[in-house]
Every structure is written in structure tokens, then in C-alpha cells.
Amino acid sequence: MTEPTTENPYLFKTIGIIGVGLLGGSIAAAARRRKIAKTVLGAGRNPSRMRAAQQSGLLDRGTTNIAETSAQSDLVIVCTPVNQIVQFIRTVAQHSRPGTIITDVGSTKQKICEDLYGSLPEGVTFVASHPLAGSEKAGFEFADPNLFQHRPCVITPDASLPIEAVAKVKQFWEALGMHVLETSPEKHDQILAETSHLPHVVSSALAMTLTAENRKFTSTGFRDTTRIAAGDPSIWLDILLSNSEAVVHSIDKYTQSLHRLRDAIKNHDENLLRQLLEDGKKNHDALNSARPQ
């Protein structure tokens, strides 16, 4: 592993981003701002979008050529929708030089790791990642170099991976300002079902429930609680279906909490209702101290 030096201050000479949307674009912006890579390449499907990303200064070069982008990069970050990650990583690996490291930003990890660990060409290493940062907005126009600052990133390596490559991926996310956590792919998907996929389902169900004639009677509470329901349905469809078992389990656990509240309200059980509301408040308030800022 080459450590950055005064002569070569960059963690990577060249990074390549496959899929330059909100997340990919924000990685490009942050990598540039923080001088993590000397050259930032991007590849995507739409030639005019890629030209626009290059012209905006976000990328040193934006093309539709994944092979070329892969061949020229020391680290490739695949930022496509979750159900396309495996195929894109296989393509990237085919065209990469030996020593290239590949990572991703997929919201579920078990299927990706099962498919890819131990099955890529010799000399190319894939280390799975999930930066817990995002937005309900879409497109590199909303790229934000501070999107990753103080947020957690989960990496899910296994024992077969070269420890230098794992360390380098960890360094990359830390250089973006993230706090890196490590767990198994299976455990990741169980945890994220509760902390990320469940909130999306809960929020979408609330947005679905609102009748049109009652919209004008909403305030900030309703709007905040349904903010994440504005996320791209195609992206969330993939995430929820790629982790369906754990998500259904979380929904069932949540339904129990909901029904404890419901029954306390129905039975006018003041003591129980107070206790439940206090538990919820404590759990929310604890979030502020759970994470290094």
C-alpha cells in the first residue's frame, strides 16, 4: 500500500466512478475538494449527461466507456442501482489492471458479496461498502462534497480479501469524512433493514395514507416524517426486494410497536402510553450521542 507523501499527497492517483448521479457525483466533488485523487473519471449511460458532468468541472473526464474508465483507475466506485452492481463490477474487473481496487455504494450487501467474493480475476479486489449518506434528490446537479461528512460507512469484507485493499477502502471513506464500521454482509442487511429500509416503508405507508382533501391540513411534522418517501421508487424497489426477508421481519417488529401504542390509546392506558412515548423520545434523543460528530 502506498501511503500519501508530500510529493504525492493523493490517496489514489486516479479514481473512476461508474454511475454519476447524486451519490457518484458527491463522491467526485468530495474527492476533488479533499484532494483524495489526482484525477477523477466518470462513466455513465447517457453521453450528454456525462459531457455535462465533465463540463461542470465535477469530472476530469466523463464518458460512456466503462472499459477505458476501469483500465485507467486505481480505485473504481460503482454507484449504480443495487440490482445492477454485480454485473457492472464484473465488467469493471474484466478491464482493470492488476492491483485495482473496486468498491460500491449498494444499500444491501449479502447478494453482492455472495456473488463476487472469490469470483473476480486474480489481482483485482472488490471490497463491498455502503456509505450511509444520501438524499431524496436525484442527479449529479445536487452533488454535495459534504454529503459524507460525519456519517457512517459500513464495509463488509470477508477473510479472503487482501488486508491492504480493505485498509485502503477504509482510508478512502475516512478521507471523505466518514466513520467506518465493519460487519458481515448478512449482519449488514439485517441491521439496515431496521435502520434504513424500515424507515422508508414506514414513511411511504404514511404518505400513501393521506387523502388528497386533507393535504392542506398538514404541517412540518407530516412533511418531515414523509420526506424519505420522496426517494426514487425504482431505487427503493430494488433495495427492498433485494433484502425482502429482513425487511418483512422489521416491518413485523415495527407493527408490534405500533399496536402497543394503538392499544394504549384505545384503552386510555395513560401510564403505558406515557412510557411508550418516553421510550421513543429517549431512543430518538440517543441518536445524537450515538455517532461521533
Next chain:
Amino acid sequence: MTEPTTENPYLFKTIGIIGVGLLGGSIAAAARRRKIAKTVLGAGRNPSRMRAAQQSGLLDRGTTNIAETSAQSDLVIVCTPVNQIVQFIRTVAQHSRPGTIITDVGSTKQKICEDLYGSLPEGVTFVASHPLAGSEKAGFEFADPNLFQHRPCVITPDASLPIEAVAKVKQFWEALGMHVLETSPEKHDQILAETSHLPHVVSSALAMTLTAENRKFTSTGFRDTTRIAAGDPSIWLDILLSNSEAVVHSIDKYTQSLHRLRDAIKNHDENLLRQLLEDGKKNHDALNSARPQ
């Protein structure tokens, strides 16, 4: 009704706020900033808190004397927790001069209106209000003169009330920057069960469900979706119990939405799941156009 003139630019000479917390304090700050009242009085339980509110410049006078505050005010706004509103309004009405208008900020309206309409002393009029603005923060220290700007306020008068008094209360909320909606107390409680009380229950249930060891794996989505769960449990206890029937009905309707999502995920029904997520997104996105800004 006296309209404001150049010589007397104020909508009310003196307003009195009973309960100077986040909402009462924000009304005081907004009334002062927008020159709605020449004099802003406040009354509360805790003498040192009331002195502090006066010393901070929020109130012209802060006391524990509700009788005196009521006797000197042209409009009294009762900003106490919802289960104390009726008793406070009776006390205010006892000490008010004829012609005084009383309103409130209670989150449920049916019980309050049933108790008070037609039962106050001659010459004193209560017009029930519910400004849909607030915060999970508590205390006048967080008072925000812009809290009401562009937000809806529901008033629930009945046919027995003098139309001048109703018009004056409407003018008051409009002068605070609010968009006033009018409905019956019963209808208000049914609507708000869906648009305000349900989101609180949904958010609290999500916060309750999170296990402590998973806290560090949360991101902005979880935090935003549980923001309102940080609200004061005592206040929400009263609100939920004072509208329990409609709240339980809303929870049951919500549970149906949640289970449609759950079953679509469990059955890997991609088309249905996409449709449901799109419905939720459309409903959320429509909130931005539902309200005059």
C-alpha cells in the same frame, strides 16, 4: 370591530398569553415583530420563568396573575396543554371585560368546543383555534417569530358565535402570516388524527423499534422520520387521549397501507410495490403545491 388605522396601527391594543412556552412565546415574538398588539402580556405558573420572559423582552409584563392579565387584554390566547385549556378559559372569561375575545392553540377541538360554546359569561366570546405550527423543542427560549409564517391555522367556530369575533380571530392568525381554514370541531379532530396525530404515533413507533446496538448504523433518513417522536410525551399523551377514537381509526387505516407494502415485498410483487411507492411519493410531492407559500 375596530379596523387598524394609521393613528392606531394595532389590530389589538393589548393581548394576553396564558402559558408562555414555545408556542405562546412565538406568538408574543410574532405579535411584537408584526405590530399586531401595542402591549403583550403573559401569565404562567412559574414566577421566575415569567420574570425571565419579561426580562428577555418577549413580554411587556410576565406574571402568575391570570385574573389581572385577563382583565387587561382585548384578546387572550390560551396556550396551555390541551387538557387544561377548558379550565383556563373559564378562569380567563370570569375576569375578562365585556367584549374580550378568547382563543386557544389546542391540538384537538371537539371536547373544548362542546364544553365552552354557549357556556361562557355574556359579552365574552371564545373562538377555538389550532395553529398548525410547532416544534419538538420546548420553552419560550426557542420562541420564533416566523414559526407561523405560511402555515395553516384551523378555526372551528359555530353558528352561535358573533361573526365579528370570528373575523377578528381570523385576522389575528392572518396577521401572524397564517393561512386560515375553517371547519367544524368534529371534522377538525378527524382530519388532524390523520395529518398530525397519526404521524406522531408512526414516528414514535419507529423510534421505539430501534435497538440500542443499531443506533450507530442510522443516517439522516431514520433521524428525520423520528424527529417528531422527540416531542414532549406529556403534551402528546393529552393530544392522543383527547382524540383517541379518530386516532385509532387512522392507525388502523395506516396499518392497512403498511401491510399492502409488506405483502408486496414478501411476495416480490414488483409491479404492485412500484405502484405503492409511486403513490406515496406523489402524495408527498403534492404537499409542496397544496399550500399557498
